[in-house]
Amino acid sequence: MSVLVLGGAGYIGSHAVYQLIDKGETVVIVDNLETGQRQAIHPDAAFYEGDIRDIDFLRSVFEKEPIEEVIHFAANSLVGESMKNPLKYYNNNVYGTQVLLQTMIEHDVKKIVFSSTAAVYGEPESTPITEAMPTLPTSTYGETKRIMEKLMKRTDEAYGVNYVSLRYFNVAGARETAEIGEDHCPETHLVPIILQTALGQRSHITIFGDDYNTPDGTCIRDYVHVEDLIDAHLAALDYLRDGGQSDVFNLGSSQGFSVKEMIDAARSVTGKEIPAKIGARRDGDPSILIAGSDKAKQVLDWKPARTSVAKIIEDAWKWHSSHPNGYRKEVST
């Protein structure tokens, strides 16, 4: 029996595949390589290159492989791009999930673990953010993820497809052994940008505003180590296998760190100067976003063990310093 990982060539999906294979699971990957990397694909996984919106292609994978469960990472996820090109996001994220659920029902596959996001909450009234708080996404990206959750809820009600939706906060770090890591293009995430500055690939990092209502004036966010995040996916899979009901969980560290604290932590891990300049605030950046993750700890028995800022940056630095051009270096050598 196999676990189908959609988006298994991407940053988070590739870490899931490695951990699933470590655990002895048989893994099938579907990825169109739009933002994923061929070099991130685990050699022991069966790989099908194609698009989840192509129902004939997806049906052919379900017909060939003994798929029992699905982990769904395949989506577009840039907030800025989603505001400029909303239809791309409705098409890939929402329509892609509709095609997937249709194919799952046809093949009697009734368990799915899903990548959602803190962006479904929009601007929270208070922190820490719990799953009971209203979802009022402010971006098209967040809205498509919320619609995907609703699609799964209605599909469960009608056809009994059980889902776990995991709402990630800021995912960072890399596999400890550094054979895979984070390589987005364009890179928009804070930790890789800080470490690209440490490598001298950027002259400085711009801090977007230092006049927020926080102790050092810079925005506070909640960071979770990618390997801890994947532990929660494996726990969610076990939960569904044990007959657990569909549910939604936040995944964060429940601790916030400011942009300045993250840069200071990276200076201390890397021993590099990491020049920083203060820029203007960005529209729509809330001052503090911290997850309440107690529900995942209680219900899924999730035990995040690597989620300290030092560990996140140490593991990310191992990857970035050994792969300064990401996966591209490996292509040319």
Ligand SMILES: NC(=O)c1ccc[n+]([C@@H]2O[C@H](COP(=O)([O-])OP(=O)(O)OC[C@H]3O[C@@H](n4cnc5c(N)ncnc54)[C@H](O)[C@@H]3O)[C@@H](O)[C@H]2O)c1
């Ligand atoms: N990185 C974060 O901090 C973060 C935070 C919250 C939520 N998420 C969610 O986690 C998931 C993974 O994020 P990531 O950072 O690994 O992104 P990523 O872009 O590295 O991975 C997404 C993968 O899905 C593939 N894909 C996209 N559309 C596809 C399609 N139609 N058919 C087949 N494959 C397709 C891409 O090629 C890529 O390999 C996304 O759904 C994202 O919304 C990420």
